[in-house]
Each structure stands twice: as C-alpha cells, then as structure tokens.
Amino acid sequence: MFATLTKYRHVFLVGLQGNLVYRWNFAIRGVFSLFSLAVVFILWGAAYKDLDQIGGFNVNQTLTYFVLLFVLQFLVGAFNEDYQISEEIRNGLINQFLLKPVNYYAYRFSIFVAARTVSGALVILPLLLAMPVIHENLTLTMDFNRFALAVPAVAMAALIQFSIAYCFGMLTFWFLDIQGFIILSFAIETLLGGQMFPLDLMPAAVFKVAQYLPFYYQMYFPAAIITGRIDATLIARGLVLQFFWVLTLYGLAQLLWRRGLRHHTAVGG
C-alpha cells in the first residue's frame, strides 16, 4: 500500500514539474477566461436591472456563483486530459504501462492532480486582476457546515471531471479522431454542469432530471453548496448520487481500458 502511494507520489511530483513549465499557458488561459466572466457580468447585470431577484437569488448571489465556477474550473476542471490520453494511445506511449506494474488510470490521475495544483494556484492571478471590478458583487454567507460539505463535493467533482475526460480519451482505441466527441461532450457538460446558467433556474422538472446526470456534479453541485443555492436535503441526496457517479464512471473507465486494449496493436519498439 505504502509502496503504491510512493509510486504515484513520484508521478505527481514529475507531473508538477511538467506543468510548472506551462505556468504561463495557464496564466494566459486564466486572463482569457476573464473575458467570459465579463460576458456573464454584462449579461446578468442587464437581466437583473429592474429585478431584485431571479429564481429567489439577488444579482450578487448569482454573480458570486459564476465567480466560484471560474475558480472551480481551474481547481478541478479537466482541461485537455482527454487529448493527452488520446495522444498517448495513438503514439503508442501506453505500451510501456502494459509491461510495468503501473495502473494507467492512477498514473493519469496523479498527473491530473499535479496539473490542477498548478492551475488552481495560478487562478489567483486573474482573480486579483478582476478583483477591483468584481469585489462589490461578491457575497458569501459564512456557513461553515456548508463549506465542510463542499470539501467532499469538490473532491468528487474532480474525480468525475477526470473520469469523463479519461473515458473520452479511451475512445481513441476505436476512433481515429475523437475531437468531435470531445467538443460535443463539452457543450453538454457546459450546459448541464451549470456553466451557462445556474441549473436551478431551469423548469423544476428539468432541474430534477439534471440531478440524476453526472454533469450536475461536475460544477454546479459544489458551487451551489457553497453559495447556498440548494438546501440540506438536496445536498445530502446529492452527495450520495455524486458518490454513485464517481464509482460508475470509474467502472466505465476500467471497462473501456480493458476492452480498448483488445483492439490495441503495439507496433515497433
């Protein structure tokens, strides 16, 4: 057990060094993302102009929700893990793992954690840049129970994000180009993950269905816990369903890996 942890700790450290090389890419991406945040502020600011509340929340609560999503994206979001995995399969780099006692999922997840450690730390830069403009709109009730419940929700969100990206990477075993699938899934994740609008603003029936899908737990769920958009019952049930999706997606990832390897041909040496 200890030896296993040490093995992946080294992968994490190598991943950390590798990702530090790309620190400017993360920082630039963060600054670009500020423009998307500007779109959100302009659009929702205008929508709230003559209204005190939308869906039971005031303008600052809704804007805070979006700022939190912005942070979560850098902290737990999958960036290009699907492409990286796809490349490793296509280039035959995975062949080395077939002969070594290394679990490919654990290996990639260690690198994912390293990458999010770097991007999660660097998100402070664009936030600091935006702070003079957005600080008046930020509002958070200091409810420590909520913050405590958000910790497992954020951790499981990271696992779901990673597992979905991993599964899409696995598609490379069957398809030559997976870019179309990835962008299609990105559109669905953006919508049902609550990045276009807080999901609670959808009609009640649709919101209910969304709660049974994994995308709900990628972004919306942890952000909604912290910003108080959902009550204790929804949080408790959500944590159980989120855990179910973590296990299901892990199972699917393993299944795709095993099935995919049957299709895989390692050529050359």
Next chain:
Amino acid sequence: MGLRHYARLWLASARYAIIRTMMFRFDFFLWSLVEFTWMMVNLLLVQVIYDHTSDIAGWTKYEMLLLVGTSMTIQRLFTGFFWSNLFEVGRNVRSGHFDFFLAQPGNPLFMISTRKLDPDGLINSLVGIAVVVYSANKLGLHPGAFDLAVYGMLIACGVILHYSTMVLIIALSFWITSSQGIEGSYFVIYQFSRLPREAFKGISKVLFVYLLPAVVVSNIPANVLRHGFSLPQFGWMVAIALAWFTVALLVFQSGLRRYSSASS
C-alpha cells in the same frame, strides 16, 4: 491574375472540399451535430433568462433571439468558409509548411484562406437564418426587399470583420514563434456579439463597442430588422469592415516579409 482566375481556383478548392466531405460522411455528421448543439446551448440560455425576466437592456426575448441568430449566422458563415484554413496558419508558419502556399499560383493570403471549406458550418448557418426568420415572425416584422438587401450586405460586412480579426490574430505567429493556442482568442472576442449593445457601460463599452468590432458586428444588422435602415449605422459598419480588412492586409503583408521559413 484576374478575378476569373481566382474564382476558378476557389471553385476547384470548393469542389475538392465537398468530395472530401462525401468521403468522410460520419465526420460531417458529427461536426454538424457539434456546432448545432453549441447553437442550441446559446438559445437555451436566452430561453432560461427570459423565463425570469421580460427584457435585457431594452431587448425582448424575440429581439434577443434575432440578435443571437444574426450572430450565429455570421459566425457559421465565417467558420464554414475560412476557419479551418486560418486555424492551421500558425502551425504551418512554425513548421515551415507555409512555404507550400507561397509557391502556389496566387496571392498568399487568398491561397491560405480558401484551400478548405467546411460544409458543416455552412449548413448550420441555415439554422442561424432559421432562428432569425422565426424571431422576426414572432416580432411581427415584415422587412421590405431593401431592408433585406441591406441586412444581407451587413452580414457580409460581419463575415469580413470576423475574417479580418482572425487574420490579425494568426499574423501574430510571424512575430511570436510560441504563439500556440492564440487562435482561441477569436472566440474570446466574438462571444460579446451575442449581447445587446445597450448592456455595455463604462470601460466595457469603450473596449467592445468602439475599439473592437465585437458588439456592433451583430447589433447593427439585427437593428436593421428591428428598426429599419439607418444610414449612420450602415456607414459605421461598412467603414469598420473596410478599415479592419485594410489593417489586416497590411499587418499580414508585413508579417509575410518577416517569414524566413523553418529549418530542415
């Protein structure tokens, strides 16, 4: 080399692109679906916000759909005709593969811009037009032939603006060799085109309405359908389309002079 020569070159590329699409039918279907899904995501955003409010910056729901539909039409036309061509320029400059275009019988910018065609983007521009027609119908708008012709010209100006912006972005790769990923800044700029001009205040107004063409590109055409022809607005759009196109040409030419191919 006259216009006829360029028209023939373009037709040859278009024919090749369509034959290629017919060969990879699943790809065509998948990418059409990808673009269609993104368009639906944006339409759903409008639907959800207007479930809770009746106007945004003075625009009603169907006026907003008219704006979003116009923005989509311009963007799909641009991506259909030019995106995959311009997207790979940076990579080609870095790898030296750009030499291939310089050796071709025509203006380099024309040759790099027209080699490919994406029928999926062009098909989806019809979805954008359908959204515009549907919203205009819901608003009880009956634009005359003149207004429609002006709208069409403004859409063309919009495509020129998108094209010029993208040429300016990719021209950076002549100066900055590590410019990988800068192509994405095109989407960063034009996401503002789905917002009404009246929603912008202060610094955001100066930056996105006056300095960059990000907002007027869709607002001016949509306003022709909403309120009819306005000479100052029409003049503004034509003037900035010409200005941005000229600047893009000059910057590209200047970048081209710096290009010294890549080793090996």
